[in-house]
Amino acid sequence: xxxxxxxxxxxxxxxxxxxxxxxxxxxxxxxxxxxxxxxxxxxxxxxxxxxxxxxxxxxxxxxxxxxxxxxxxxxxxxxxxxxxxxxxxxxxxxxxxxxxxxxxxxxxxxxxxxxxxxxxxxxxxxxxxxxxxxxxxxxxxxxxxxxxxxxxxxxxxxxxxxxxxxxxxxxxxxxxxxxxxxxxxxxxxxxxxxxxxxxxxxxxxxxxxxxxxxxxxxxxxxxxxxxxxxxxxxxxxxxxxxxxxxxxxxxxxxxxxxxxxxxxxxxxxxxxxxxxxxxxxxxxxxxxxxxxxxxxxxxxxxxxxxxxxxxxxxxxxxxxxxxxxxxxxxxxxxxxxxxxxxx
Amino acid sequence: xxxxxxxxxxxxxxxxxxxxxxxxxxxxxxxxxxxxxxxxxxxxxxxxxxxxxxxxxxxxxxxxxxxxxxxxxxxxxxxxxxxxxxxxxxxxxxxxxxxxxxxx
Numbered sequence: 190x191x192x193x194x195x196x197x198x199x200x201x202x203x204x205x206x207x208x209x210x211x212x213x214x215x216x217x218x219x220x221x222x223x224x225x226x227x228x229x230x231x232x233x234x235x236x237x238x239x240x241x242x243x244x245x246x247x248x249x250x251x252x253x254x255x256x257x258x259x260x261x262x263x264x265x266x267x268x269x270x271x272x273x274x275x276x277x278x279x280x281x282x283x284x285x286x287x288x289x290x291x292x293x294x295x296x297x298x299x300x301x302x303x304x305x306x307x308x309x310x311x312x313x314x315x316x317x318x319x320x321x322x323x324x325x326x327x328x329x330x331x332x333x334x335x336x337x338x339x340x341x342x343x344x345x346x347x348x349x350x351x352x353x354x355x356x357x358x359x360x361x362x363x364x365x366x367x368x369x370x371x372x373x374x375x376x377x378x379x380x381x382x383x384x385x386x387x388x389x390x391x392x393x394x395x396x397x398x399x400x401x402x403x404x405x406x407x408x409x410x411x412x413x414x415x416x417x418x419x420x421x422x423x424x425x426x427x428x429x430x431x432x433x434x435x436x437x438x439x440x441x442x443x444x445x446x447x448x449x450x451x452x453x454x455x456x457x458x459x460x461x462x463x464x465x466x467x468x469x470x471x472x473x474x475x476x477x478x479x480x481x482x483x484x485x486x487x488x489x490x491x492x493x494x495x496x497x498x499x500x501x502x503x504x505x506x507x508x509x510x511x512x513x514x515x516x517x518x519x520x521x522x523x524x525x526x527x528x529x530x531x532x
Numbered sequence: 533x534x535x536x537x538x539x540x541x542x543x544x545x546x547x548x549x550x551x552x553x554x555x556x557x558x559x560x561x562x563x564x565x566x567x568x569x570x571x572x573x574x575x576x577x578x579x580x581x582x583x584x585x586x587x588x589x590x591x592x593x594x595x596x597x598x599x600x601x602x603x604x605x606x607x608x609x610x611x612x613x614x615x616x617x618x619x620x621x622x623x624x625x626x627x628x629x630x631x632x633x634x635x636x
Contacts, residue, residue: 205572206550209572374542375576419542419631
């Protein structure tokens with residue numbers, strides 16, 4: 190009745206008609222100073238409300254189901270609620286990632302009214318001092334925790350987004366317990382990307398391949414054992430671990446350009462937020478044509494194994510891992526993911 | 533009271549028009565389309581492709597008991613009851629394992 194489908198590499202059952210979801214940077218301005226920020230290097234051009242509303246209608250008409258706003262800190266846009274309302278009225282499921290600093294009770298209610306179904310709050314440690322230092326703003330942990338409560342009270346589903354790096358990779362159980370205590374429905378363990386300041390601070394923050402393996406084994410075990418909360422990963426290299434509930438059920442390879450796209454604050458379209466290859470502009474171009482005909486997307490959907498990937502028995506599972514990371518570190522997204530622990 | 537199926541609101545799902553139309557045309561020709569995907573579900577890094585019947589079950593299952601769902605499908609599809617019950621049971625078990633549905 191159902192069959193698992195392999196996304197990318199080999200022959201998928203069919204090419205889907207449109208991205209399922211779009212990650213959409215509304216702005217690049219931010220009230221934080223995160224050590225891993227990837228967007229601070231981008232310019233400050235922003236689409237106005239009218240252009241954004243037209244673009245939301247365009248992607249909804251194509252069949253896109255959801256938009257996830259990011260940036261920058263989306264709440265620094267004074268018209269965020271209007272933008273969200275446009276998206277929701279177009280039939281899109283609306284969510285965003287926020288640092289939570291500006292979400293008080295009144296704002297949470299307004300976000301619910303605007304149409305937000307789900308909001309992810311970035312929290313990188315269960316220890317407040319560690320989070321505050323990483324995010325560069327004293328008191329940010331306390332405000333983020335309060336935001337989770339305000340959002341839940343307003344009827345918005347919440348998740349915690351945690352960028353895994355040196356400050357937290359040993360804290361899987363504590364992070365899960367923390368998320369449960371604060372009423373989040375989900376915790377997303379985001380893999381560290383070598384983009385923007387993430388590249389500049391890579392030596393300080395990124396884990397070794399063996400450290401990544403240890404982290405994922407522990408996190409996947411927690412997920413399998415039923416942690417009492419949804420645990421989500423977005424890292425294709427875990428497909429090679431072969432754990433029950435891991436390989437075979439996780440989408441193989443990066444979803445970028447296969448199930449999702451990214452739109453920058455100026456409307457430029459990229460395969461994902463961490464691949465700085467512009468393949469069009471949402472205001473100027475026909476997204477359906479880009480989705481079908483972009484040579485960059487075609488290459489991402491049909492990666493060629495190189496180096497150790499060429500002889501690796503796990504390649505069919507992970508498809509070379511994170512394309513963005515391979516591109517950032519080696520200059521070619523066909524190269525092996527630098528986080529990969531396979532010999 | 534029997535437990536009700538609740539679709540996970542975080543699941544993104546969509547019918548693929550071309551694939552669905554092709555499957556329906558093939559079905560009308562008498563072909564076996566059980567292996568033909570016509571919609572997809574995606575959440576938490578997991579994706580499942582559904583065939584025509586799976587898609588119908590997904591569309592109808594929210595907030596229903598398994599008995600209600602099965603009765604509705606029996607009334608609309610020409611299928612043997614025992615086989616349908618088995619298929620529905622297996623299908624729902626897979627969706628529950630992936631967290632795409634829960635029971636309340």
